[in-house]
Amino acid sequence: MLIREFALGDEPYLAEVYRQAIHQTAAADYTPEQLAAWCPAQHDPDRWAERIRGIKPFVAELDGVIVGYADVQSDGHIDHFFVAPEAGRRGVGSALMQRIHDVARVNRLSRLYSEVSLTARPFFEKFHFTVNEAQVVIVRGIPLNNFRMSKSL
Numbered sequence: 001m002l003i004r005e006f007a008l009g010d011e012p013y014l015a016e017v018y019r020q021a022i023h024q025t026a027a028a029d030y031t032p033e034q035l036a037a038w039c040p041a042q043h044d045p046d047r048w049a050e051r052i053r054g055i056k057p058f059v060a061e062l063d064g065v066i067v068g069y070a071d072v073q074s075d076g077h078i079d080h081f082f083v084a085p086e087a088g089r090r091g092v093g094s095a096l097m098q099r100i101h102d103v104a105r106v107n108r109l110s111r112l113y114s115e116v117s118l119t120a121r122p123f124f125e126k127f128h129f130t131v132n133e134a135q136v137v138i139v140r141g142i143p144l145n146n147f148r149m150s151k152s153l
Helices: 011-028 032-038 045-055 092-106 121-126
Strands: 002-005 058-062 065-070 081-083 111-117 130-139 142-152
Touching (some): 011 045, 032 130, 032 142, 111 121, 111 130
Antiparallel strands (some): 002 058, 065 081
């Protein structure tokens, strides 16, 4: 497995990881209506590329195939953390989380935090994140449950 910096050209592959993670992995915890609001079938690739370039994620590859990505911002916010379903339970998420912790240590961050889906909550708890608040966010007019979680470093 390779964890590397984001490179221009990765954007469409990350979009596919995002789509699969939401529509397949999270499907056990959210309704089809919620999944469609969270990740619509149609998206603007230019807007997506701009968003991804802005967060500068780490990219996980298995055998040269992109299977996950995650980021950590300068204030400790983890904005995106997604693993393709076929790469689940193969250490991809753990490797991405380790990279986040390594970057946090180098940058002397005192805290990591994120808005975490129902699906991802157990994974984040495994890394000692705690729930600060359960919340309902409205996405394209549809309510979705998630959690504000954080961890002191």
